Amino acid sequence: MYIFDLGRLGELARGLGILVIAALANGSGLAGFAPSEAQAEEYLGEIVLMANRFCPRGTIEANGRSLGNNGALNMFNDGNPFVLPDLRDSGSMRWCVVESGIIPPRGSGSNRSDDRMPGEIVAFVTGYCMEGWEIQTAATLPYQDSITWCKALENGYAGDDSHYYLAQMQLGSGDGCLTSLAVPADGRAFIAMENEKLWTLLSNAYGGDSRSNGEGSFNVPDLASPAPGMTWCINNGGYYPPHN
Structure with missing residues (x-):
């Protein structure tokens, strides 16, 4: 569910070595992507909270199961079978882990915060925040024992609305919503x-x-702020989430 820039392949390979190859070998990667298909752009290992009852294509429900030996997410577990966090106590909402997306770079010189709205707070199963993102440790953020919360920092460039699904929940710093698509939850x-x-x-x-x-x-859902200065919103626009 991503648009892969072949021009960045060399850079990613230098930074991630054979892990890049392992991720691309996953059948849900390039071979499964139709360029004309309208899908949100997300990172491998990003966790998306959806207000509807299913996870979009290219994501998998965070239900605690092991992915076996062939999943691209295994790169975040030293190549061993990755076990999804179990986030199933959210009523009608679904926590969904991106299993086919842009590989999140790690290390200096790999800033990727400029494609997201400054102040956006995103959960990852990667165990790290990318350069240009800041780890969030507020005691009231959910599931911190199994996921990492990261905030996109101010970068001089405001991201656009191309990264979001209709009915996708969005957490941001501040009292309002980050994009024109969203309304307070x-x-x-x-x-x-x-x-x-x-x-x-x-x-x-x-x-x-x-x-x-x-x-x-x-x-729409009614979600209390998980921490002072944070606001949950829901997208009333964006890509209609495709079924698996």
């Missing part, structure tokens, strides 16, 4: 017929009285 109601795409994903999972003909309203 505060339980607010929307008219179903005026927000049809989001409604098809959420229905009445978080409240509302919408009906099969699109009449009525529906609610």
Whole structure:
């Protein structure tokens, strides 16, 4: 589910050695990507929180199982079978680990924060934050025993909206949402017929009285701030998440 820049292959190979080759050997990598297919751009090992009940294609639910010997995520476990974190206690939401994405570089000279909105806070299973990102250790951030939270730092370039799915939850620093697509995840109601795409994903999972003909309203999730100065939002735009 990524657009791979072949011009960066040499740079990535120098930084990650044979791990790059192992990741590309995964069947869900280049061979499975259709350039014309509209998908969000994400990092291998990034964790995406979706408000709908399924994980988008190219991601796998964080349900605690082992991926065996062939998964690209094994690069984050010294080549051994990677065990997904178990994040299944989120009601109608799904925590989804990206298993086919841009390999997150490590080390100096590999800054990749300029493709995300400054202040965006993202969870990873990598065990590290990339250059240009800062580790977040607020005591109230969830699942810190199994994932790493990283914040994209100010970089002089504001990322765009091309990295997000419709109904994807977005955590950011500050009191508002980071992108024009997002609205606060505060339980607010929307008219179903005026927000049809989001409604098809959420229905009445978080409240509302919408009906099969699109009449009525529906609610978005109501998520409390996990720490002072952080805000959960939900995308009411972006790519419609493709099914596996």
